[in-house]
Amino acid sequence: xxxxxxxxxxxxxxxxxxxxxxxxxxxxxxxxxxxxxxxxxxxxxxxxxxxxxxxxxxxxxxxxxxxxxxxxxxxxxxxxxxxxxxxxxxxxxxxxxxxxxxxxxxxxxxxxxxxxxxxxxxxxxxxxxxxx
Numbered sequence: 001x002x003x004x005x006x007x008x009x010x011x012x013x014x015x016x017x018x019x020x021x022x023x024x025x026x027x028x029x030x031x032x033x034x035x036x037x038x039x040x041x042x043x044x045x046x047x048x049x050x051x052x053x054x055x056x057x058x059x060x061x062x063x064x065x066x067x068x069x070x071x072x073x074x075x076x077x078x079x080x081x082x083x084x085x086x087x088x089x090x091x092x093x094x095x096x097x098x099x100x101x102x103x104x105x106x107x108x109x110x111x112x113x114x115x116x117x118x119x120x121x122x123x124x125x126x127x128x129x130x131x132x
Contacts, residue, residue, distance in 0.1 A: 036099050036114070036121055037064050040071045043098030044125075047090040048075065055082040062128070071095065071123045076130050088125045095123045 041064045048059040057080035064073050075091055093111045100108045103116060114121040 032103075032116060032118055033066055035102050036071060037066060039098040039102035040064055040073060040095040040123060043094035043096070044073050044075065044091045046098065047094035048087075050094075051080060051082060051087060051090055055080050057081060059087070069119050069121055071099070071121060072126065073123065074126045074128065076128050078130050084127045084129070087127050091125045091127075092123045095125075099123075 041061055044061045044064070048061065052059055057078055059075060059077040059080055062074035062076050064071065066072075073091060073095060075087060077087060080087065096111050096114060097107050099114045099121065100106075100112075103114065
């Protein structure tokens with residue numbers, strides 16, 4: 001009877017360990033997404049600050065969201081005298097660099113999509129020109 005109780009205890013512990021490790025794995029994925037969104041916002045704000053210093057005007061990050069592996073960043077600009085495609089590329093580049101840094105601890109030598117064991121992440125930037 002004593003051996004039977006040990007076997008049942010072992011099976012119970014194995015089931016608990018399996019459940020906990022599954023939840024841990026699922027939680028890491030949502031944590032990775034939040035880290036990437038936060039670092040993409042930091043990169044976008046860094047690029048906008050640099051553009052404001054260089055071209056004048058004002059700009060701010062609106063919304064940052066994840067849609068099927070792509071980070072979508074909405075940017076609003078007021079009186080920024082540089083072309084929209086420059087804003088789009090600068091924000092995209094800095095967002096990708098900061099995302100890369102958040103996962104690896106260092107900035108990449110070139111701008112590239114971020115690859116992780118959970119997937120590949122890109123960045124799209126929407127620029128909205130607002131008049132005051």
